[in-house]
Amino acid sequence: MAERILFLTIGKLKPEEKHTLRRKLTHLTGVLYIFGVWFLTLNYGFYLASILLVSLTMFSMSVYVAYNLLKFLGFKLIHIKKLWWKLGSPEDLNGRKYYWDVCWLGLSLSTCTLLSFLVGDVRIAYIMACTVILGDGFAGIIGILFGKHKIFYNQRKTVEGHLSGFTVAFLFSLLITKSFSMSFVGVGVGMLVETLPVKVSDNATVPLSTTLTLIALKTFFGV
């Protein structure tokens, strides 16, 4: 029954909504990053874990930038373009195509993980990754499938989507870090920034706002 409702809901979606849904599902594969932070930190410590993840992320990003560089030079890379389309890229941002979402995500995830190492708290990296990967991902998916009420200051986002995104990211953060206050504040700030109608990619603003807030919280309140 649930499958049938889901099938019917997806069937009614507009093509651009289906494309966004694909992008959000691809977004959720970022769970591997959270798993990577956890597994590598457990085995090699946070320093080695963070620099290995930066290395892997940067090599992946380089492939994407090289593809865009070739496209910029006028090469027609039809097959790769089709592959990116299937994975949900480019993002449709107010009617124009936005190709750099993937790059912002990689850069901000890496920078924020390293900043977490500099303040010596792996929990910040977990909460930041949960917010941008699970929070943003679920907010998009639930918003497209079941969202009815638009947020009054941003007509592209829904209340249902954001509440579910916040809940999923908060619960996962709490489960991993065991810190209620940090998870609540970090995910809360991240999801609030996500709703703002800014021109910059949310994949850059959400991790940075979450990380900087948690660093401030740790520095000034010693949480």
Next chain:
Amino acid sequence: MLKKPIWIIKLFLLCLLLLSELFCGVISLYWFLEGFFQVFPTELKVLRVGLLVAGLVFSGFCLFCFIWLEEKR
């Protein structure tokens, strides 16, 4: 008339972005392998991580400038 210089700046920014990302990837992999076999003092780890953050911020700056120029088109 201004089209060509802007195209060259954008190409330069894309190349800088690609090179800085590759540099960060290679150097962090090297430091990972080095750190895997020997223990380093915390000061050195912090210095290295600080350098990596600077490299990533530089990449972000190149990307930001490129997108800004794209949108000015």
